[in-house]
Amino acid sequence: MSVTGVAGEERHDFTKDESQQIRARSLRLLGSLLRPVRARLWLTMAIVVVSTAAQVAGPALIAYGIDTGLPALTQGDWMPVGLAGLAYLFTGIVGAFLIAWYIRLSARISQAVLLDLRTRIFLHTQKLSLEFHESYTSGRIISRQTSDLDAIRELLDEGINQLVRGVLYMAFTGIALVVLDPVSGLVLVGALVPLVILTRWFQQRSQALFRRSRVASAKLIVQFVETMTGIRAVQAFRTERRNQKEFGRLVEDYRDVNARVIQLFGIYDPGLILIGNATVAVVLLVGGFRVIDGGLAIGVLLATLLYTRRFFDPMEDMAMFYNGYQSAASALEKISGVLEEQPSVPDPARPVDLWKADGTVRFERVEFAYTPERVILPRFDLTIPAGQTVALVGSTGAGKSTLAKLIARFYDPSDGVVELDGVDLRQLHPKDLRRAIVMVTQEAYLFSGSVADNIALGKPDATFDEIVAAARAVGAHEFIEGLPNGYDTDVNKRGGRVSAGQRQLISFARAFLADPAVLILDEATSSLDIPSERAVQEGLQSLLADRTAVIIAHRLSTVAIADRVLVMEHGRIVEDGSPAELIGGTGRFAAMHAAWRDSLV
């Protein structure tokens, strides 16, 4: 089984090699995220080094104050103890200042990394083809962008803090200890053995659990999003209780895996503390005898004990870091999987510019199939001259939408070439492609924001007048004016307030504003009432006069404005001619047309 990209995302039973492959790719991602901030990262570490040194100096200064300052003071010499006091204060102030600096700097780093990662995921998911989105589902992408990023954020927020400080603190304390008393240092080194064993155990167990936790949280999110998106149907069909049961199950799964992670950590963390405390006892034992033997000063033993204890102080932090790291690593695994997905409709490596498109669309020996057995469009040739308006008709599933999507390059053909003005769409600069070819689908999605924003999506730099003109052209102006705040009305979530027909009008205005050389309308007027449709058609007649258009419509009223009609059946074009020719004939179109006319009254 493959573990490339998002494949195998929900599996838990990775082999060692697969596991390594996944780890490697998430580490690569982590590396590439940290590279741009490496200068600041080094600075952070430097700050931490100094501030940790300041902190570590504390016990030494106290030891100095007692061992040297006390005897001196009995002699009436205030100097050493005064110095120790001042030095202690100074290290405190420096330490505090550095820590504050460090907190700000590390927040900057972690936020920069998050921003980078967010942007990358966003950009990449936008690049991935519809095919990917249809199978991966929006819920999972949302969970990648939300709960997975939360996990990484937790690591970055607390983690760098814990790791850098912990490691350095331990390193410094360790070094100070070794310098102060090599024998105690040796004891400390001995303590590292059980520590490593325990950590290794925790790593292996927690990795698997964290992976499951990511999957469980994604499932939860998928169900949540689906319910909220489909709330009307949920309520109308009374599925609330059934959904709650199901959601409750997912919540319980997630809770269970979380609780297990926590329990695992509940063994790891006290384990570390135990090791630390045992080490202190051993240092005391070893040191105590040496003091009695006269081999060690009492002050030194005290400092040694303090250092040993302090050495293990950040242990809990480190354990937390490691826990967070494991959690973030699983999130990174999932994210790196998405980022590893290759767009099946990739941008060209060397794009061909097409500043001004005429709009000639040519299919040459094009075939489209999902798999060799599932051929949707058998091999065909088709040329649509610039400026021609073509109507695509045929029953549901005849392949009309697929053909249209090939022109819009939502898909690439399995074989053959689709060309615009003689340029293979796959070579065309994406910007030029999208400027030249626009597709309006039946599903008229509105983004939150104002009506004007939504229309302006067709041309982000459009002036307000242009937006109004576009709305007028498709007959949307009146209803928009009638909205509470006119063009500035917020369309709310999923355009809740705007009716389906109005949504289509807005998306029409969008296309109108985009002013492409080739316009594809896929069932774009299905929800319009007849007067609106009439207005749209009037708009279309002027809009389509000098551009190429491909219109898919179940209602043949639209066909009237077409220069040419293509009738599709089982993925093949079975009739091709002007509307008049076809209506006059005895073919399928003539029959369909008659049926449609009949349906009108």
Next chain:
Amino acid sequence: MSAEPQHQHPPHAQRIGTVRALLRLREYARPALPWIGLGMLASLSAQLVALSIPQVLQSIVDGPLTDGDAASVVPLALLVLGLGVLEAVLIALRRWFVLTPGTRVEASMRNALYAKLEDLPVSFHDRWPSGQLLSRAVSDLNIIRRWLSFGLVLLVVNLVVIVIGIGILVSMNWMLGLVFLVASVPLWIVGYRFEGRYSEVSRRSQDQAGDLATAVEESVHGIRVLKAFGRGKHALSTFRAQAETLRSTEIEKARLDASIWTWLIVVPAAALSVCLVLGVWLASQGVLTVGELVAFFATAAVLAWPIESIGFLLAFSLDARTATDRFFDILDTRNEITDPERPVSVERPRGELVFSDVHFRYQDAPDRFDDLLDGVDLEVRPGETMALVGLTGSGKTTMTALTTRLYDVTAGSITLDGVDIRALSREELRTHIAMAFEDATLFSASVRDNVLLGRPELTGDGGADAAGTADAAGDGPHEASGDPEVLAEAERVLAEALRIAQAGFVYGLPDGVDTKVGEEGMSLSGGQRQRLALARAVAAKPAVLVLDDPLSALDVSTEAKVEAELRSVLASTTALIVAHRPSTVMLADRVALLEYGRITAVGTHSELLRESEHYRFVISSLEDEERRQATAASDRVGRAPRDGRRDDAEAIAAAMADDGERADAAASALRELTEPDLDERGLTDREGVAR
């Protein structure tokens, strides 16, 4: 697109104290509270043990080490070891006590939030972007859980430890201890100021995170539009702007964090440096032994971390407070559409649906606007099929949504068999009235479960098999309840509904009716989805069927067949059908015209065509008029009125009588069309399915 950050502070959100805000968690945390208490106890004991270790060290330094008593070193070292083990055990206990109950609290809050959201009316969901809801359900509850089981425990314990520690310091030597006490005063002031400022930023950051989640959601749900217009980059730039806003808020948070840390380190350091000089002086004066001095500093060292941690724990608590507020934002939302206290039941509804002076306006509609529905009066008789016609945006869809109380009327009433629908439980009302929406929503479940969504009694226990199932339906063969009769009935209802909606294509799907569809399953075309949604409404076998432009995405021939099948259903069912097309209107016995928020005309299609200018405007197109001219003649002579709606055809013919003689090509083409195409289309459907 530009997604104004929408911060939904409910109007009553005057600020209450952080403690009181967090106390609201009691409701959900109650079962965990004893455990949290035990956890605190364990944690406190652990800290006390940690504090006692220096005491033991002192007695070792002052005792055997000074005396050179080698024999007592070993037992004392063992004592230290024993205390160390005890500390570890207590810490383990703390975790075991607290953490699992903590996850239960989180889970129960999550379920409560979900249940509340499902219960809240559609108008609530219209206002709230789902990213905001999602960030509450996931991130916020996660923060609360961690705070309860970690932050709260540490905060309480550390405060206690600090108090006890300072007590010990004072009892060791009151002068040295006093220095510490005095030093804590500025920290209280700093902490207080920090609280106010940090809470504000914390709320802002969590709201912005919710907005960002919304932006992500829209970018994936609207992916087709973004792709079609090549606006990925544009969407990216707005997304990025939002992400940057969040980043700067986070950095602001870090700045506040940094400042409190500074204080929490500088102040104790200053206190300790004073203590060092003072302590050494006291020792030189013989007031203190060296051992006591050592113990003093050792104790102070133990206190260093609890003191430093206060800043972080305070911030954590404030984040948890924000999360709690955000959670209760939803839970406190009053549901305006609730079940009556004593619901009435309509045993066998005849299906008489009456709108009496129904008014409706959206809550946020400006005052200068008239009600969207401004006194609708309409009576749909039992068994009658009523078409609802009106311009786009005239309120037809809203009117249909009122019938199942997805929204409630602002004034007036709707009755079912003479009973106000608000007197019924929502559950019952929605059993009697089933809807098909124009934008057909399919859930990630099998075709079977989607179609039988309104018939839980036929799909097993209505639990794991029900729609909305993330994986149960897709992973294995369908397992309904074992009762063969129920099973057979389910099959029958399913087959019938699919036949009526002309959704035979599902049999050609890879797993037939068990194929998983919806977002997590196979993607279907708009027309296919619409047919399944129609099948779902039909399968619910309601007394009243409410269909919102149910055929808009169907091609002409399929539409004709669906209509033919629907007639049989509609013959016995009351129906309210939103119609944009004459073809859909033809399904109806009568037509109601919605205009200016009122029903301005009710009658048969032909009556309205004759009498209402607005109706003609709404329902007939230009080509239609041409067509009328073209076919009037043939209508008069040849066309058999369909399905007994002779009066309509005659009326039209009459209306067109003066149009004169025209050709009749279309009429004959119709006859050619209807029959021979049938089989082929069935085939086509099956092929189309594959996509």
